[in-house]
Amino acid sequence: MTTRRTLLQAGLLGAGLTQVPALTASASPGTTVSGQAPDVNDPRFTLAVIPDTQYLFDQDRGDSAPLVATMKYLIENRRSENIVFTAHLGDVVENALASEFAQADPVFRLLDNHRAPYSVLAGNHDIDSRTDDRRGDSPYLRTFGPRRFRRMTTYGGSSPGGYNSFHVFTGGGRQWLLLAMDWRPSDQGFAWARKVIADHPRLPVILTTHDLVYADAGPAELSEHGKRIWAELVDGNDQIFLTLNGHYWPSGRLTRRNAAGHDVHLHITNYQDRYYGGGGMVRLYHFDLARNVIDVETISPWVLGQPVGRRTALEQGEIELTDDVNRFSVPIDFEQRFSGFAPVPARPARPAARLVVPGTVAYWRFDGSASDRVVDHSGRGNHLTPVLLSSDGGPVASSEHHPDQPGHGSWLFRGGKRPARGGYLRTADNAPLNRLAFEGGYTIEAFVKLADGDHAWQGLLSRMGTGANAGKTGGDPAEPVVNLGFSGGLQAQWAVFPADRNDIWTNWSHELRANEWFHLAVVNDGRVSTMYVDSSPVLRNPATRSNGLSTTGEHWLLGANHYDRVVEQGFAGWIGDVRLVDRPLSPREFLTA
Template structure:
């Protein structure tokens, strides 16, 4: 089930799908830890709260509950930031603004946020040069000066900028006044220029309105922002505004021909003035999607069986403008600088048993050529082509995984009928040949399968130790003639790790999902001295056996990259690319894998 369906069950109304438990207690206001390295994070959007701060009819309880929800869910939903879209209050009086300010203290220092002035918060007849106001004194730059995401504000104090580190990037939020001046626009362009690689979101109070079908159109002020700020700044991919209802959305094309998503978020016309309703924009860079959902935490916290009809109707909105997904290729629109090669010294330590890469100056892959073991342990490899092979069966390639230390790989063209391939094999006296790894180990390799994946390559080997299982006294497996340890790919492109452990006569075998073609994969086998766990791209696969697996039943025979032996003989070789291979004599966490962490 997708993460966006986290709010499941029990609304009492068939159209809603919110997830909570009947009678659940309100979320506790404890700020969880935000993971800025995760490829998934959320930005919360809070539109017009003006009817909750309206003279003597003010009721901040819904907003307090919204803040409790965001703090209580911050770690689980990985909420990076909250942005308010203006019209915090109804009249902008000292009383209303002060009450709103006290309500916001619930998240001060616990969740970074931005606030901007709507026409109800200030003198709406003037632009951001209006001077002092109760709003500016309460929500101006001084309030945000202690926030790590706060970049600064325009001289007048009514426009602010915030930089959010999330998913390995910096994301820029511009919180612009209801009526930004020409000077304010110049300031905003300057902020964008200082952060040219940061994807940017423009938030303001008035930018677009929608018809009853949810189709959005630029307002007069929105057209001015489009012409003078948005269309010529390709960093801006999303705009968010309130002010108007009903909500709506549209997609416009900027001068570079790229999409700008224009969204209106406002629920003040709904029951209880919107009841502090929020939108969560869930960014998923692993899937190149933004999933959006809209709900009211105040109603969500109540016993579903006791919600009134209007509460049940408003707890979650599921129309096309309130709950939707956007496909967005962030790497294509905002490419990050590619990391350069890393020297071997950065990925080798005293626990490294062997490390091979293929970018050494003058590296050859001719038969008899040597690939040095850069761990310093002497496990050098010698190149050998199998029968029916040609020079093209093994070639050097500049292809590499983006996270690989070496920006090079080997291209293998192994196959069946006739059998062909190439292997890289340690010398007969290499220390690795007899290593048992009783205290644990980590084996890592980068591979890429060709697209299209042509021919029958079932059970081709990536790497293995030579040696018949039967000779090691192991008779529990498929055949006594298979090797004691091998990493292979099945006919369905499932990764298979077969191990005959040093202790006991059993062969716990791990199986992955079907590996995709045409993309680099990082593979890791981690053994902690008790059992083995296989990872693909830092994610633990499902089919890891619970059976004990201590050590590797090596027989003193060579270690090989590029194929798996059977009865000490080689037929077909690997088909595809193999990059850096590292063996470590201890269990590594994913954060210490070769790509530099997952």
């Protein structure tokens, strides 16, 4: 398959051009190309945007090869770039002639033949620019009207005159509505668009049109027609978060607040003023729903496809545009931005009994008021009672919780050191948990949010008793036999004396952040221990075999640890559900599942 890397290494999409040819054999629309379908559930997906191609279809002066190269690139990289949709921004041709549309038609048919969905809209060069979307028949409408799109799975419909259309495509596991609006929508056209949005009340909307924003004299701003589009359609429809237009050059971008007080990103992209009519440049909007960002890049597959040794100086300069209006990132908290019309429902609380899986030896929840006892929902009787380290108060109940936590609550531990402050919880002296050596493996899980401050060597979960008390002489025998805690660099540390070893075995996480909830888990399968943060294994997990946990038969501590049997500080932060299981669990069995 042709990829960006191979394109850079050798010319695969077209011949180097020293004069303007007709369609070359290497760029023929009839050439077979391959391309796997995109993964519409991947949180990383791409919207491809093609601006004004009019000079490529200008009577007998044009050349289809650059746009053919772009179409082939989009097809061949549908999977590698996860391209779920392509939008053309109008001015397909220069003179609105039927003969020009006859040249453009087979190029777009490349996408049709590979069932790659796309939209097209009319620019001022595609129709009689003095008319609006009620203009009636035209060569544009006969080529790119509703009949062309009816077989596309994304096509939702067109306005009565056929010049405005909408598509619903899927990317990142959710649906997106794309409006393709005419050069000059009529009042009826705007009413149609508002109704389309109203009929899809939970979908985020991308508006494509030809004339909206320009950047001729510096910072981008709304054009005169753009002011009408803003007033008639964008400002009052919070679902529209991104607009894309061509027509003007140079490229630019603008962010405006709508009536709901939310940002709308308005981008102009057009390269017809550049060498070879823009060389079929395409802008790739890489959405990343996990990272809450849209990364934008602009490339010319046609130039990339030229043999390196045959590229002219002008062609070399058009391979990729890297200035800040053509290569940039747009940070968007998608969940927050769309919450006004498509709120993500909070995961409901789950009854404790459903989480007591076979092998559960302790399950503590903090979704009620702070009290003198925390119940062990495992039924094993490993209840917790509070211990105060200072007079300034022990843990207090909080409604804060990790979004995937079964119990909707936590306790805020207000600990510190020098002197020890706050409080912690402990099992009773006769709790069954105290004696367990976990020789068949174990899983320990906790939901945690660290408070600001110094967390150096504070404990989250520990076991009273030192290595020396358990007969261990390796490492530092004054360390606790079991400790899940944190370093000064906010790295989680699982430091234990295994039952079958004479030394401390330690797992380390990467650096974590204060004031953010995370799920922490340690799993031992009877041979090795693996630490997970948010269900992802960390790097620094020891490969050396270890089994079980040493015990002196004494109590467990939650919200503290000890050194040489002295509790030197309390935990500072929030603790949610905590579960201990006497066997290894897979991530799909964690409390977050």
